[in-house]
Amino acid sequence: MTSTPAFSLCVYCGSRPGENPLYAEAARQVGQWIGAHGGQLVYGGGRSGLMGMVAEATRLAGGRVVGVIPQALVDKEQANHACDELHIVQTMHERKAMMAERSDAFIALPGGIGTFEELFEVWTWRQLGYHDKPIGLLNTAGYYDNLLTFLASSVQSGFMSDWQMGLIQSHADAAALLPGLVENAGTTSDAQPLRTVI
Template sequence: MKSICVFCGSSWGRRKEYENAAIALSQEIARRGYRLVYGGSSVGLMGACADAALAAGGEVVGILPHSLKRKEIDHAGLTELHVVDSMHERKAKMVEVSDGFISLPGGAGTMDEMFEVWTWAMLGWHNKPSALMNVEGYYDDLIRFLDKTSQEDFVKQPHRDMLIVDTDASSLLDQMEAYKAPENIAKWIQKESQM
C-alpha cells in the first residue's frame, strides 16, 4: 500500500475522542510512509486528519468537488488538491489514487463513501481493504446491523468479513496491510484485467 483514504466528518462530533482518533490515525499513516487521501477540507475531523498527517511529515492529497469548495474552506497546505465536478467523481478519484479505505466517525457522507467502496469491492471492481475505526463505540449499532445482513443472507459472510473493524489505529493498519481479498473476488479481478 502507498495511499490510505480516510472518510470522516467535516464536523467535530460531540466527543473529543473523535478528534484524538483522527489525529492518531493520521499520524500513524504518515509514520508508516503512506500518503493520506481525504475529502480536501480544512474543517472538522477532515481538517484534523490533514493537519496531523502534515505535521508528522506525511503527504496529504485532498479531493474536493467544486460545489463544496465554495461552501467549505479547502485546505491550503496540502501536498495536492484535486477539485472535481461531482461527489461521484470525488469517490471515483479517491478509489483510483488509494490502496485502502478507513472510515472514522462521520455522517451520511461518510456512510455513503464507506458503503460505496465496500460494495465496489464485493462486486470485484477493486481488491482494496475497507475498514471502520470504531471510536468510542460509534459504529456499534452499524456493526450489529451489518452482522444481521449476513445472518439474514443479504450479504454473504465472506463479503461481510471483508470489512475490517478495530478501535486502534496501529492494529487497524496492520490488518489492512495483511488483507487479502476473498479468492473468488481476486480471481474475478484478475480475469477482468486480462480481457
C-alpha cells in the same frame, strides 16, 4: 520521507468534529500514523472537522496529503489549500473515483451521511470485484456499534453473507487496525503504491 509514499490510504470521515473528543483524537492518531510510516493520505480535501484534523496530523508527521473536493463543497467544507495536491472536481462521482484510484486501502472514521455513503460504495465495489483493496472501519468509542449490529442482522436475515461482512476489518484502535490494512494492500515501507483504476 522519500518522494514516493510507501502507501496511500484513503480516509473517509466527518467534516464536523463530533461531540466526543475521542473522535478528534482518533483522527489525529490516524494522520500521525500515516505520516510516521512514510504514507500518503487521500481524503475529501476539507479543513473542517475530522477531515481537517487527519490532514493536519498527517502533514505535521511528515506524510503527503492529497485532497479531492467538489467545487460545490469548496466553501462549505473549507478547502484545504495546505494539501500537497488539492484536486477540485465537478461532481461527487469524480471525487470518489479519484480518491479510490489514488489509494491502496480505505478506512472510515466516525462521520455522517457522506462517510456512510463512501464506505458503502467502496464496499460494494469490492464485493463486485471492481477492486481488491482492503477496507477498514475505525469504531472509535463504539461509534459504529449499532451499524455493525444491524449489518449482522442483515446476514442473519439472509440479505448478506459472512463473506461480504469479511470484506471489512473493524477495530476500535487505530494502531491495531492500520498495520493490517497496509499489509493486506501489499505495501510496505519500501513498496511502491498500487494503482488500480476503477
